[in-house]
Amino acid sequence: MTNASPLERGSTKITISRNIHRGVSLSTQKDTPLTPLKRGSETLYHFPTMSLHWETERLIMRPFEVKDAPLMIELNSDPDVVRYVDGDGYDTVEKVERFIRDYGQYDEYKMGRLSMFLKETGEYIGWSGLKYRPESDTVDVGYRLMKKHWGKGYATESARASLDYGFKTLGLNKIIAMAMMENTASINVFKKLGMRYTHNSECDNHPAVVYEITKEEWK
Numbered sequence: 001m002t003n004a005s006p007l008e009r010g011s012t013k014i015t016i017s018r019n020i021h022r023g024v025s026l027s028t029q030k031d032t033p034l035t036p037l038k039r040g041s042e043t044l045y046h047f048p049t050m051s052l053h054w055e056t057e058r059l060i061m062r063p064f065e066v067k068d069a070p071l072m073i074e075l076n077s078d079p080d081v082v083r084y085v086d087g088d089g090y091d092t093v094e095k096v097e098r099f100i101r102d103y104g105q106y107d108e109y110k111m112g113r114l115s116m117f118l119k120e121t122g123e124y125i126g127w128s129g130l131k132y133r134p135e136s137d138t139v140d141v142g143y144r145l146m147k148k149h150w151g152k153g154y155a156t157e158s159a160r161a162s163l164d165y166g167f168k169t170l171g172l173n174k175i176i177a178m179a180m181m182e183n184t185a186s187i188n189v190f191k192k193l194g195m196r197y198t199h200n201s202e203c204d205n206h207p208a209v210v211y212e213i214t215k216e217e218w219k
């Protein structure tokens with residue numbers, strides 16, 4: 001296990017770091033109260049100052065709420081939106097509500113996909129955010145937007161907020177992104193974020209590409 005190296009923020013050196021899982025380490029300020037959080041026999045840590053309610057230039061991002069279920073179903077019901085993504089089978093309000101209630105990323109890893117709304121009108125436009133994948137011990141950035149909101153830079157804007165949070169607040173060392181090879185729009189977003197192609201992989205038995213960016217590259 002590696003500890004996150006101390007970060008400089010103004011004149012404050014951030015020195016406390018705790019691993020929540022192999023390779024994924026969190027840093028927080030020295031005087032931040034840590035409330036231990038248990039998962040099985042593993043002790044995790046709760047960071048009350050890590051808010052997942054974000055505001056970007058044009059967007060409001062916040063954790064999924066049960067009332068978002070019909071909006072998420074509407075998002076997934078557009079064949080163009082799900083063309084290059086895993087068929088997740090969340091096609092009824094009941095299933096999506098259960099998914100939202102059981103969504104463990106926020107509590108367990110202090111990250112997660114977030115619902116997104118336009119600041120100006122309050123309209124729901126989709127979701128975006130980080131996801132910790134225990135099976136590969138990686139954190140990825142991902143997004144899914146309603147078609148009428150494509151091409152306006154919202155995926156890039158929201159993903160920038162995610163990378164900033166991941167590196168500067170959580171103290172992650174690396175964030176990856178994966179897309180099916182034909183998903184040019186998504187791959188363009190990776191490039192606009194300054195991510196580097198690393199290798200080919202598979203997504204749902206479909207050829208995919210993996211990109212990554214490190215904390216040093218994001219600075």
Ligand SMILES: CC(C)(COP(=O)(O)OP(=O)(O)OC[C@H]1O[C@@H](n2cnc3c(N)ncnc32)[C@H](O)[C@@H]1OP(=O)(O)O)[C@@H](O)C(=O)NCCC(=O)NCCS
Pocket residue numbers: 080081082084085142143144145146149150151152153154155156157178179180183184185186188189
């Ligand atoms: C991928 C997706 C999130 C992109 O959202 P977006 O808000 O339109 O993205 P942005 O506007 O920030 O950037 C997209 C870039 O790709 C370009 N682009 C969009 N569609 C394209 C296409 N079919 N071919 C080539 N370039 C394309 C845009 O012009 C833009 O680049 P630019 O700023 O240099 O002009 C959106 O298309 C989507 O939700 N798709 C369905 C779900 C999905 O595939 N999610 C990603 C899974 S890996």
